[in-house]
Amino acid sequence: MVLEGKVVVAQGGGPTAVINQSLVGAVLESRKFPQITKVYGAINGVHGIINEDFIDLTQETTHNLEQVAITPSSALFSTRDKPDRDYCKEIFNVFKAHGVRYFFYIGGNDSAETVRIVNEQAELSGYEFRAIHIPKTIDNDLMMNDHTPGYPSAAKFVAQAFIGLNLDNRALPGVHIGVVMGRHAGFLTAAASIAQKYPDDGPHLIYLPERSFSIDKFLRDVKEVYQKYGRCIVAVSEGIQDENGVPIVTKLIKGDRDSHGNVQLSGTGALGDLLALEVKNKLGISRVRSDTLGYLQRSFMGCVSQIDAQEAREVGEKAAQFAIWHNIDGSITINRTGYYSVDYKLVDLKLVAGKTRLMPDEFINKEGNNVTDAFKFYLQPLLGSDMPAASMLRAPRAEKILHKNKN
Numbered sequence: 291m292v293l294e295g296k297v298v299v300a301q302g303g304g305p306t307a308v309i310n311q312s313l314v315g316a317v318l319e320s321r322k323f324p325q326i327t328k329v330y331g332a333i334n335g336v337h338g339i340i341n342e343d344f345i346d347l348t349q350e351t352t353h354n355l356e357q358v359a360i361t362p363s364s365a366l367f368s369t370r371d372k373p374d375r376d377y378c379k380e381i382f383n384v385f386k387a388h389g390v391r392y393f394f395y396i397g398g399n400d401s402a403e404t405v406r407i408v409n410e411q412a413e414l415s416g417y418e419f420r421a422i423h424i425p426k427t428i429d430n431d432l433m434m435n436d437h438t439p440g441y442p443s444a445a446k447f448v449a450q451a452f453i454g455l456n457l458d459n460r461a462l463p464g465v466h467i468g469v470v471m472g473r474h475a476g477f478l479t480a481a482a483s484i485a486q487k488y489p490d491d492g493p494h495l496i497y498l499p500e501r502s503f504s505i506d507k508f509l510r511d512v513k514e515v516y517q518k519y520g521r522c523i524v525a526v527s528e529g530i531q532d533e534n535g536v537p538i539v540t541k542l543i544k545g546d547r548d549s550h551g552n553v554q555l556s557g558t559g560a561l562g563d564l565l566a567l568e569v570k571n572k573l574g575i576s577r578v579r580s581d582t583l584g585y586l587q588r589s590f591m592g593c594v595s596q597i598d599a600q601e602a603r604e605v606g607e608k609a610a611q612f613a614i615w616h617n618i619d620g621s622i623t624i625n626r627t628g629y630y631s632v633d634y635k636l637v638d639l640k641l642v643a644g645k646t647r648l649m650p651d652e653f654i655n656k657e658g659n660n661v662t663d664a665f666k667f668y669l670q671p672l673l674g675s676d677m678p679a680a681s682m683l684r685a686p687r688a689e690k691i692l693h694k695n696k697n
Contacts, residue, residue, distance in 0.1 A: 291617055293418055294325040295391030297610075299347070300332035300339060302397035302404070303370070304428065305363040306440030307594045308602035309396055312424050313366065314359035315606025316394045317347050323614045327389070335369035335397075336404060340380045342388070359603065362589035372400055378407040385412075385419070392420050394609045398427040398438075402621050403643035409619055420613040423621040423639060424605050428588055430477035433645045434637050436626040439602035442595040442672035444471075444587045445481035448525075449673065451583060452485035453680050456492040456523055460682075463521035464577030465512060465569050466492075469562040471587055473529035474499050476649045478587065480661045481669060482525035487679060492523025494660075499529040500649045501658035503538050505568060511659050513573055528561060528582075539564070559584075595674040601632065608634045630671035 297320045301309055313331070320329050330344040338344070345366075347355075358365045373381065385393065385408075393408060395401050402423040412419035425432050428444035448470055459466050470479040476498025485491060494515040497503055515522040530538045542564040562580030570578045605622045612618055620636040621643075627633050653665035670677075690696070 291418075292325050293391050293420065293614075293617065294327065295389050296328040296330060297326055297392040297394065298330045298332055298339065298344070298385065298388075298390050299366070299394045300335045300396070301364040301366045301368050301426075302335040302395060302401040303368060303426070304398075305368060305589050306426055306428055306602075307362040307443035307589050307591070308439055308599050309363070309426050310361055310365045311359045311599050311602035312396045312426060312439060312606035312609075314355045315603040316396075316424065316609050317350075317355060317606075318352065319607040319610035320392070320614065321348065323610075326392070326614065330388075330390070331366045334367045335371065336373055336377070336381060336395075337369040337371045338366075339384055340377070342384055344388075360594075360599070362591050362594070373404045373407065375407055378404060379411055381408050382411040382415070382417075386415070386417060391418065392422075392610075392613050394422050394424055394606070394613070396424040396426045396606070398425075398429070399432055399642060399644055399646060401426075402432075402639055405621070406639035406643045409639065420617065420619045422609040422613050422619055422636075423642065424609050425622055425624065425642075426602075428478060429472060429475050431475035431647045432623075433642050433647045434621070434623045435647070436624050436632065437672060438624065439598060439605060440588075441477060442598035442601075442674070443590075443593055444478055445484075445669060446595050446598075446673045446677065447587050447590045447593040448478055448481040448583065449484035450593060450678065452482040452493055452523070452525060453678070455581070456485050457680055459492060459521050459523055462577070464579065465516065465522045465524070465566070465575055467524045467526060467562050467565050467569075467578075467580040468493070469526055469528055469559070469580065469582040471583070472499060472527035474646050474648065476500050476527045476654075479525050479527040480649065480653065480665055483661045483666055484669065484673065484677070485680075488682060490519050492521075493525040494519065494522050495524045496660045497524070497526045497530050497658075498649060498654060499527050499531060500654060502533040503530040504532070505538070507659075508565070509568065509572055512569055516573070516575060524565075526561070526565065530561075595672060596676070597630075597672055597674050605634060608636075612636050
């Protein structure tokens, strides 16, 4: 069956360095099919859809689309709206009024849920409609995926940031705590481990939301590392929580809440500052610093993984192919088929929508304060062939003349 009508493409949730590759992939692929009458872009995601705020991407030049593709962040702008059933009915009514037959929504698990409900509305109304969820999240927490577009580039940024922190800390030793995004899944924080090249390289400790966090154990770990190396670098997920699931930041300070009622974890340096204060006050270490990487991780232009850019483009193209060519809907997934190769599949939206994937146990060490080599093996190819590595001097020390008895 050839389904004639318009395409709407939208972007939701947090931006990434490669989300526009998916947008352009879906747009250019859709424009190849004669049954597609228009390709619209929804401004500000689903919020723009219910307000009929569209731009006609059928009239955008291919050259400019290609320039947008290599530009980070969401070219169509985004939204944090989390549609319920009534909201999705409004979306469907707008689509029906405009003769939209295809909907491609680039986003995370909440976006997949939106696609599922809108698709359900179309089925109940007997309206022929194809909806595809295109994966995107730096958290790497979508079910059914080996990894998600946006994660490799953000991971590359985190890895390079900790390479820099390690070099700085080696030159001027102390304790340095780096806080990385990740409310429930620790994949992004774990990427800091790529900075570990030499035996004494940091981060020496990595704490993830998948393991309960104890401040007392944290202090013991830091003390042990500091006594061994004379310095200590810590990577910690913003979402670390205690054994009862209470975010650590709320135990140290009363946190603000976002529009969804979640404790505000990003955009504040509170967690790093408070952990640094604990180390300074209870371990008596004078040189203690903290940094919160924050939103720099999402759309940093200088750390785009070429693997990430390529795969983000292809999931956009595959969305158009599955919906228009094969006349089916669902969620695009990335599946690793070798070292290194991938394939793309379409799965039922129910398998992805509203669900969260966590770090597998085999990626976390038994002490719960670092990652395993299995994780590094998993991540390394995603960063691309141009991932830099630091080196250190290895020449022997010259013999002293005036101070022979001094170390």
